[in-house]
Amino acid sequence: MRADARRNYERLLAEAEESFRTRGIDASLEDIARNAGVGIGTLYRHFPTREALLEALLHDRFAALDELSAGLLDAESPRAALIEWLREFVKSSNRYQGLPASVVATLRNEQSRLYASCHAMREAGGRLLARAQQAGTVRADLEPDELLLLTASISWANEHGPDNVDRFITLLVEGINP
Known part of the structure; x- marks a missing residue:
């Protein structure tokens, strides 16, 4: 994985961890992507x-x-x-x-x-x-x-x-x- 893709992956995981802990597993994926500083397409590329x-x-x-x-x-x-x-x-x-x-x-x-x-x-x-x-x-x-x-x-x-x-x-x- 390229360095920038790896950073995006790690940011998405960190944000998802926080979101799922505070809002549950039905937390908005759009919010997770936005809070991680990436677009929803980037989230779906890593996690379909x-x-x-x-x-x-x-x-x-x-x-x-x-x-x-x-x-x-x-x-x-x-x-x-x-x-x-x-x-x-x-x-x-x-x-x-x-x-x-x-x-x-x-x-x-x-x-x-x-x-x-x-x-x-x-x-x-x-x-x-x-x-x-x-x-x-x-x-x-x-x-x-x-x-x-x-x-x-x-x-x-x-x-x-x-x-x-x-x-x-x-x-x-x-x-x-x-």
Whole structure:
């Protein structure tokens, strides 16, 4: 990428980060481009869709969740490892207003630019879930998609009320006891 194109790309990401944090993932793309000092055409050249822009912002966070999952697979307590990962998932999901619903919708849409990233995140949590199930510390009949939907529900509830992540995670974990 040319130096000027790289600068535009970075400015667009920085502005999108700020806009999505303060106004949610439905923030105006025109405003993002204008505030980044570029035209809307430049935004669309780098990010042909809103999902492409969102995927670029979330890529590192999803990679971090995957990396965390891999590191937690050797944890002494499979249950504690799963809980730690769930908390981090909720924090990542609450980064932008509207993100939890978008992630859930994306898991069912293979055409989405976010599908592969969200599916990889689902697999990361699924590995920890399977380990906790094998240890007998989590219900054996809980499916990875169910766990992700329950956790996304916590993210959604947290976005619409007071910060109760720890309380909701505790309730979730008590509900998935064997």
